[in-house]
Amino acid sequence: MIRPAVAADAGWIADIWNGIIADTLVTFTTVPKTPDAVAQMIAEQTVLVADTQAGFATFGPFRSGPGYAATVEHTVLLSRTARGQGIGTALMQALITEAQDAGHRVMVAAISGENPPAVAFHAALGFQMVAHMPQVGRKSGRWLDLILMQKVLTGVHDGDALPADRV
Template sequence: MNIRQAAPKDAWAIAAIWNREISDGVSTFNSVEKSDAEIVRMIAERGTAVRVAEDEGQLIGFATYGPFRGGIGYAQSMEHTIYLDPAARGHGAGRALMRAIEKVARANGVHVLVAGIGGENAAGIAFHSALGFEEVGRMPEVGRKFGRWMDLVLMQKIL
């Protein structure tokens, strides 16, 4: 497995992984799929803060981070996103991506990484907990998807 900085050529594969979760999963409350052009813009804007995992030349996951909230007081707090192809889960790609994105974040002066996780995503909560993230809040029924209200679990890791 190889972890590297994302390039514009990765946009379609990143979009495919992300859009599968948007359409079928409970990890995000978003219901609008990402376009390749949006992903290309994200890669251009975030630079080193977008990492991908490849296995035998196939992109199997990605991680990135961006602003947690607006305002100068939050400049060193970032919210991250990580998604894997379902077949890649449980084989270390997620941990490798998180190590890589945390290293980039530290180098860029990030103090806190925040994870906003759908309350129904027990695997995502357990994954983050195993990586040293702590649950710092639970917001009942703030998201809506699949015709039902969903909770948001906030976890953070001080770098």
């Protein structure tokens, strides 16, 4: 059910993402994703998809610089009809495994304060709230809060080095 994304998935991933960008305050961005940009993301980082085209999950760098190399930030988005069916949980469990296997230590979720279900979803996956930043984002004429949650990944220990291509 969950598999690595391929370039042919870029169109439907962009469609899901763009619906969320246009119709919600879940993401602070207002810039639509093009299939070409999504295909480039697929080529450059881990992207997993539900093979039913119901959703996707990805992670990438949390911040630039070698000191943050072991920390990643993720995105998980589902189509409206796929929510509440366990697809998001399956995507996240697979994504966490991918991050662990790549030697990452911490996964960060940056969640809109307008998305309480995402906070509950991440808490159920073992993420802890580490910050609530009031009014740091703006979209649709509104100031929006940002909630940061993180999960320390199991199997990754202090002092473990990332592979050279990850630093």
